[in-house]
Amino acid sequence: MKTITIYFASIILLFSIALVNAQEATSTNDNSEKIEILKNLKEKIKTEERQFLKEEVEAINKRLDNGEITSSEADNLKKEAAKNRALNIENRLAIVDNKIALLERNTDVSMVSNDDEPGFRISIGGSDDEYNFFRIGRWKNKPRKYDKRTTSDFVLAFGLNNAIIEGKNLDDSPYKLGGSRFFEIGWAWKTRVFKNSNFLRLKYGYSFQINGLKPKDNMYFVQDGNETMLEEFPTELKKSKLSISNLVFPVHFEFGPSKRIDRDTYFRYTTHNQFKVGLGGYAGFNIGTRQKLKYSVDGENIKDKIKRSYNATSLVYGLSGYLAFDDTAIYVKYDLSPIFKDQAVKQNNISLGVRFDMD
Numbered sequence: 001m002k003t004i005t006i007y008f009a010s011i012i013l014l015f016s017i018a019l020v021n022a023q024e025a026t027s028t029n030d031n032s033e034k035i036e037i038l039k040n041l042k043e044k045i046k047t048e049e050r051q052f053l054k055e056e057v058e059a060i061n062k063r064l065d066n067g068e069i070t071s072s073e074a075d076n077l078k079k080e081a082a083k084n085r086a087l088n089i090e091n092r093l094a095i096v097d098n099k100i101a102l103l104e105r106n107t108d109v110s111m112v113s114n115d116d117e118p119g120f121r122i123s124i125g126g127s128d129d130e131y132n133f134f135r136i137g138r139w140k141n142k143p144r145k146y147d148k149r150t151t152s153d154f155v156l157a158f159g160l161n162n163a164i165i166e167g168k169n170l171d172d173s174p175y176k177l178g179g180s181r182f183f184e185i186g187w188a189w190k191t192r193v194f195k196n197s198n199f200l201r202l203k204y205g206y207s208f209q210i211n212g213l214k215p216k217d218n219m220y221f222v223q224d225g226n227e228t229m230l231e232e233f234p235t236e237l238k239k240s241k242l243s244i245s246n247l248v249f250p251v252h253f254e255f256g257p258s259k260r261i262d263r264d265t266y267f268r269y270t271t272h273n274q275f276k277v278g279l280g281g282y283a284g285f286n287i288g289t290r291q292k293l294k295y296s297v298d299g300e301n302i303k304d305k306i307k308r309s310y311n312a313t314s315l316v317y318g319l320s321g322y323l324a325f326d327d328t329a330i331y332v333k334y335d336l337s338p339i340f341k342d343q344a345v346k347q348n349n350i351s352l353g354v355r356f357d358m359d
Contacts, residue, residue: 031103038100045092052143053085059146059265068262077264144266149192151359152205157184157331159353161211163339166346174230179214179241182351190254198258198269202251203278209246211349213339214239221291221310228311228340239294244339244349246316248284276324282333283317311340322355331355 057078064074161182162175170177186207193200215221219230220240233240256276258269289312293304320333335349 031106035100035103038096038103042093042096045096046089049085049089049092053081056081056085056143056265059143062146081265144263146266148266148268150189152187152189153357153359155184155186155188155205155207155355155357157353157355158182159331159351161213161349161351163213163347164334164350170350174216174219176214176216181212182353183210183212184208184355186250188250188357192269198260198271199255201254203254203280204249204251206247206249207282209248211244211246211351213242213244215242220293223308223310226311226342228343233293233295235295235297237293237295239292241292242310243290243292244286244312245288245290246284247287248282248316250280250282250320252278252280252320252322254278271326273326276322276329278320278322278324278329280321281317281319283315286312286314286316311342313337313339313341318349324355324357327357327359329355329357 060069060074060077060081063069064071069077159182160177161180162170162173162177164170165173184207186205188203188205188207190201190203192198193202215230218233218237218240220233220237221242222229222231254276256271257274258271259274261268261270289308289310291304291306291308291310293302293306295302316335316337318333318335318337320331322329322331324330331351331353333351337348339347339349
């Protein structure tokens with residue numbers, strides 16, 4: 001699921017960028033302006049590579065201070081880093097010089113692409129410290145940060161939804177067990193709590209949730225003042241569904257084993273192919289409630305979309321947790337806040353499904 005989603009999104013983005021590049025290729029620019037940009041880029045390359053070398057040396061010094069490497073090993077790593085950055089400068093300047101020469105000889109600027117200039121890049125693949133990655137944005141050959149304690153994930157979840165009703169069992173719920181579903185999409189950051197251990201992480205972010213309830217027995221929701229109730233629809237319903245949309249801010253403590261990966265100038269912890277447990281909760285607010293009804297009258301199919309409050313609770317909060325292996329989890333959430341406010345019988349939303357946290 002994760003791989004399909006990532007590659008499908010990448011195909012769309014690549015196609016869009018190809019169209020933009022095609023449009024840019026048809027435009028005309030003054031070669032002298034291009035040449036001037038490239039000449040300025042040469043100085044920027046030198047400054048950039050020297051700054052990257054400085055950051056790499058600082059990372060090596062940190063390893064030396066932590067006792068991870070000896071003084072002799074640190075000196076060798078610094079010499080290797082300096083050599084690599086010097087070669088980078090030489091190679092990148094040669095590329096720019098070749099482009100300048102090409103521009104000076106040709107009037108068709110569409111023949112030249114400035115790949116060495118900072119620009120929009122897409123990369124899909126894997127590496128030792130990041131088993132799966134999908135990067136979009138401005139790309140530079142900047143060295144990795146020595147210790148990266150915070151990472152971020154795209155979150156997607158969906159599954160079954162229902163309600164715990166005061167004085168009733170879940171089996172007695174007036175909502176369809178298989179037909180009522182939830183959907184969640186959001187973004188989460190994960191921060192390592194302890195400096196020298198990745199066993200405990202704090203995961204936090206924001207999510208857009210849609211909780212759906214489908215009544216049984218040809219019933220639909222009716223708002224009568226401050227009370228919301230189920231009533232039988234006068235004709236046969238083909239579909240009856242209430243959707244409650246919330247914007248929430250989840251916080252979880254995530255714990256479980258991880259693997260440390262050490263490199264010359266940085267280290268990382270990874271939870272790839274590891275079990276994880278997350279326990280926490282969420283709080284937020286309702287951003288919309290809508291009921292969909294489908295039925296027929298005199299052979300004519302009618303679809304009603306009724307948007308109103310239905311006395312849905314404005315402030316929502318609850319408990320949630322997940323049990324994951326790698327990036328896939330069994331996910332459960334329970335609203336401590338009632339579905340409808342000021343009701344004679346209290347109802348609380350409960351959801352069970354799958355969750356994907358995509359690095």
